[in-house]
Amino acid sequence: GTNNETQLHEFILLGLSSDWDSQVSLFVLFLLMYLVTVLGNFLIIVLIRLDSRLHTPMYFFLTNLSLVDASYATSIVPQLLAHFLATHKAIPFLSCAAQLFFSLGLGGIEFLLLAVMAYDRYVAVCDPLRYSVIMHAGLCTRLVITSWVSGSINSLVHTAITFQLPMCTNKYIDHIACETLAVVRLACVDTSSNKIAIMVSSIVLLMTPFFLVLLSYIQIISTILKIQSTEGRWKAFHTCASHLTMVVLCYGMAIFTYIQPHSSPSVLQEKLMSLFYAILTPMLNPMIYSLRNKEVKGAWQKLLGKFSGFASKLAT
Numbered sequence: 001g002t003n004n005e006t007q008l009h010e011f012i013l014l015g016l017s018s019d020w021d022s023q024v025s026l027f028v029l030f031l032l033m034y035l036v037t038v039l040g041n042f043l044i045i046v047l048i049r050l051d052s053r054l055h056t057p058m059y060f061f062l063t064n065l066s067l068v069d070a071s072y073a074t075s076i077v078p079q080l081l082a083h084f085l086a087t088h089k090a091i092p093f094l095s096c097a098a099q100l101f102f103s104l105g106l107g108g109i110e111f112l113l114l115a116v117m118a119y120d121r122y123v124a125v126c127d128p129l130r131y132s133v134i135m136h137a138g139l140c141t142r143l144v145i146t147s148w149v150s151g152s153i154n155s156l157v158h159t160a161i162t163f164q165l166p167m168c169t170n171k172y173i174d175h176i177a178c179e180t181l182a183v184v185r186l187a188c189v190d191t192s193s194n195k196i197a198i199m200v201s202s203i204v205l206l207m208t209p210f211f212l213v214l215l216s217y218i219q220i221i222s223t224i225l226k227i228q229s230t231e232g233r234w235k236a237f238h239t240c241a242s243h244l245t246m247v248v249l250c251y252g253m254a255i256f257t258y259i260q261p262h263s264s265p266s267v268l269q270e271k272l273m274s275l276f277y278a279i280l281t282p283m284l285n286p287m288i289y290s291l292r293n294k295e296v297k298g299a300w301q302k303l304l305g306k307f308s309g310f311a312s313k314l315a316t
Contacts, residue, residue, distance in 0.1 A: 008093055008167050008169075008171055009092065009093055010090045010091060010092050010093060010096075010171065011090065011091050011093070011096050011171045011172070011173050011178070011183075011186075012088075012089055012090055012091075012171055012172050012173065013083060013089050013090075013091055013173050013175060013176065013177070013178075014089070014172060014173065014174045014175070015080070015083050015084070015089055015175075015176050016176055016271060023084045023085070024084070024085075026084055027081055027084035027085060030077060030080065030081060030084070030279060031081055033279050033280075033283055034073060034077045034078075034081070034279065036283055037069070037070065037073045037077075037279065037282045037283040038070050038073065038074070040283065040285075040286035040287065041066040041067070041069050041070040041282065041285065041286050042066075042070065043286065044062065044063075044066045044285075044286045044289060044290070044296075045063050045066050045067065047296065047299050047300065047303060048060075048062065048063050048299075049063075050299075050303065051299040051302060051303070053295060053298070053299065054295060054296070054299055057120050057135040057140045058117070058120055058121075058124070059295075060140055060144070061113060061116055061117045061120060061140070061143075061144065062117075062289060064113055064144050064147075064148075065110070065113050065114075065117070065246075065285065066285065066286065068106050068109050068110050068113060069110070069281065069282030069285050070282065071102070071106050072102075072103060072106040072107065072110065072277065072278060072282055073278055073279060073282045073283075075099055075102035075103045075106060075278075076099070076103055076176070076177045076274065076278040077278055077279060079091065079095075079099065079177065080176050080177065080278075083176075091178065095178075096173075096178040096183070097159055097163050097178070099177055099178045100155075100158075100159050100162065100163075100178040100179065100180060100183060101155050101156065101159040102155075103177060103178075103179070103278070104154075104155040104158055104159065104180060105151050105152045105154070105155030105156075106151070107151075107277060108150070108151030108152075108154050108155060108205050109147050109148055109150075109151035109152070110151075110250065111205060111206060111209045111210075111250065111251070111254075112146075112147035112150060112151055112205075112209050113144070113147050114209060114213060114243070114246060114247055114250060114251070115208075115209030115210075115212040115213050116143045116144065116147055117243050118212060118213040118216040118217065118243065118247065119143075119212065119216055120135060121216065121220060121239065121240045121243055122216035122217075122219055122220055123135055124239055125220045125223050125224065125236050125239060125240065126219050126220065126223045150205075151205075154201055154205055157201075158180055158197075158198070158201065161194060161197060162180055162183050162184055162194065163183075165184065165186075165187035165189060165191065165194065166187060166188055166189055167186045167187060167188065168187075168188035170186045170188065171186070172186075173186065174267050175267070175270065175271060175274070176271050176274055176275065177274055177278070179270065179274060180198055181195075181198065181270065182270065184198070206251070206254055206255070210251050210255070213247055213251070217240075217244070220236075220240060223236070224236045224237055242288050242289050242293055245288050246281075246285060246288060249281055249284065250277075250281060253273060253276055253277070253281075254273075
């Protein structure tokens with residue numbers, strides 16, 4: 001009947017904890033992590049723009065990855081922080097839809113970019129002489145645009161399907177953010193088709209890039225094993241180390257959570273997973289690339305050298 005289908009104007013997010021003291025300490029912790037994330041990714045982007053030696057396909061993709069990471073964190077963390085200190089943890093209907101659209105879209109783009117970067121590493125290791133011919137600017141731009149567009153379209157479709165479900169009077173979302181599965185659970189109609197759609201699209205959007213990454217790395221490893229000198233082998237492996245670390249982190253967690261046999265992830269698991277993607281991976285990404293890469297380290301030193309030279313000029 002029409003009587004219980006009242007129009008919902010807001011949802012209440014139950015968040016991580018209801019204990020005030022722990023919420024304050026979580027606020028401080030996540031605020032610091034968020035600032036490190038945004039600053040770290042911003043610095044990587046600036047560094048790549050400033051250092052001409054980093055104007056290569058790999059760093060062009062890394063710029064996009066850093067942009068995605070900072071945006072992904074921003075789609076979830078500020079609202080999470082506000083809710084740690086609020087007594088009424090409401091989120092307006094439209095904000096909830098926007099949050100779902102951005103976080104889902106950026107998450108998808110991240111997985112696609114990691115696959116694009118795997119292809120880049122594959123060409124670098126397996127066909128180094130033709131690298132600059134194959135990975136020309138036009139192709140790199142097309143690959144990046146395709147990632148952004150595919151992720152966004154997938155997210156748009158999901159958001160539209162999710163928010164046209166009748167929610168009736170249930171407005172409590174047991175999650176830290178407006179996440180697809182958490183919102184779908186509120187519906188007062190049979191949502192098995194929605195759950196199947198989510199499953200199918202996450203498999204397509206997760207497993208397709210994953211298999212491309214896997215394929216690239218099988219080729220990369222077999223090429224590395226054919227290299228005679230230990231030094232050459234180590235050098236080839238080193239070009240892939242940062243990317244491989246990110247892949248293991250991102251895909252590992254997603255596959256572990258979603259592809260579990262017979263059981264859907266528990267609510268706590270879902271919350272932790274969201275935190276992992278919203279805060280941990282985006283924070284680690286710039287660190288992984290800064291610590292593992294000689295080029296990035298060199299660029300940092302060059303920049304700091306310029307900066308200290310500038311500072312001493314000012315001081316005199």
